Amino acid sequence: DADVTQTPRNRITKTGKRIMLECSQTKGHDRMYWYRQDPGLGLQLIYYSFDVKDINKGEISDGYSVSRQAQAKFSLSLESAIPNQTALYFCATSDPGQGPDTQYFGPGTRLTVL
Amino acid sequence: SQKIEQNSEALNIQEGKTATLTCNYTNYSPAYLQWYRQDPGRGPVFLLLIRENEKEKRKERLKVTFDTTLKQSLFHITASQPADSATYLCALDGGSGNTGKLIFGQGTTLQVKP
Numbered sequence: 038d039a040d041v042t043q044t045p046r047n048r049i050t051k052t053g054k055r056i057m058l059e060c061s062q063t064k065g066h067d068r069m070y071w072y073r074q075d076p077g078l079g080l081q082l083i084y085y086s087f088d089v090k091d092i093n094k095g096e097i098s099d100g101y102s103v104s105r106q107a108q109a110k111f112s113l114s115l116e117s118a119i120p121n122q123t124a125l126y127f128c129a130t131s132d133p134g135q136g137p138d139t140q141y142f143g144p145g146t147r148l149t150v151l
Numbered sequence: 152s153q154k155i156e157q158n159s160e161a162l163n164i165q166e167g168k169t170a171t172l173t174c175n176y177t178n179y180s181p182a183y184l185q186w187y188r189q190d191p192g193r194g195p196v197f198l199l200l201i202r203e204n205e206k207e208k209r210k211e212r213l214k215v216t217f218d219t220t221l222k223q224s225l226f227h228i229t230a231s232q233p234a235d236s237a238t239y240l241c242a243l244d245g246g247s248g249n250t251g252k253l254i255f256g257q258g259t260t261l262q263v264k265p
Contacts, residue, residue: 041194068251077159079240079257080195087251095252127194131251137183137202137244138251142194 040064041143043128049149050118058113058146060128069111070129070140071095071103073122080127086111118150153179157241157256164231165264172226172259174241181243184217184224189238189258198239199226231263 041062050056060069067088072080072095082095084103092105100122104112115122126146131138156175164170174184183202187195201208201217201224208215214227228235238258245252 077257080255082252085252125192129194133251137185137200138253139185139197139200140195140242140253142196145192145194147192 041128041130041141043126043143043146045146046144047147049151051151052119054118056115056118056148058115058126058128058148060111060113060143062109062128062130062141062143064130064132064141065108066130066132066141067108068131068133068138069105070131071101071111071113072127072129073097073124074127074145075124083113083126115148115150118148120150123148123150153177153243153245153254155241155243155254155256157239158259159257161260161262163262163264166232168231170228170231170235170261170263172239172241172261174224174226174256176222176243179243180219183244184215185242185253186213186215186224186226187240187242187255189240191238195240228261231261233263233265236261236263 044059070085071083081097086092086105102114128143129140131140154177185200186198189195199215201215212229216225238260240258241256242253
């Protein structure tokens with residue numbers, strides 16, 4: 038089984054809808070991250086969490102919110118989706134106890150906002 | 152602000168040749184640098200990490216160099232194969248005060264032709 042899973046894998050929604058992307062991990066890592074990827078722009082950090090009670094904004098958090106329900110679960114919500122949030126979204130985990138933060142990524146969610 | 156630059160143009164090489172990808176950065180001094188591989192529609196996968204006090208790191212056919220004076224890392228794949236075709240991302244630690252975060256370049260796509 039995959040260590041980092043994301044659901045759904047693909048989602049098409051309409052402008053103004055609220056949607057949630059979910060991430061689960063079995064690696065036992067405390068640190069979790071949400072990124073979005075647009076063609077030619079690389080990975081941009083949306084939110085990150087170093088433990089269940091520690092949540093921080095990344096460089097592009099506007100229009101997004103997160104919830105860390107447990108060590109293993111980190112959800113990303115779009116409160117009112119807009120077309121320019123169409124992108125590929127990745128969840129990642131890391132464990133500082135293993136040295137520098139090497140990150141382990143999920144398979145991604147392709148989101149389309151019409 | 153911190154900035155990372157990778158060649159935006161795709162690199163096309165013949166099978167068996169050495170591929171060399173470049174990662175340049177400005178405006179800070181990272182403690183370490185990482186390289187990831189990303190296949191289309193999939194999450195990045197960690198390949199190699201090199202620390203600021205290391206000049207070179209090798210893993211099988213992969214070699215990474217880190218020149219902190221030039222603020223540059225080179226990523227080499229020797230005896231390249233069509234299966235090496237992918238996008239390669241470099242990532243740097245977020246610097247002091249940003250522990251646990253990575254900053255990613257936009258990636259360079261490598262195409263190895265048989």
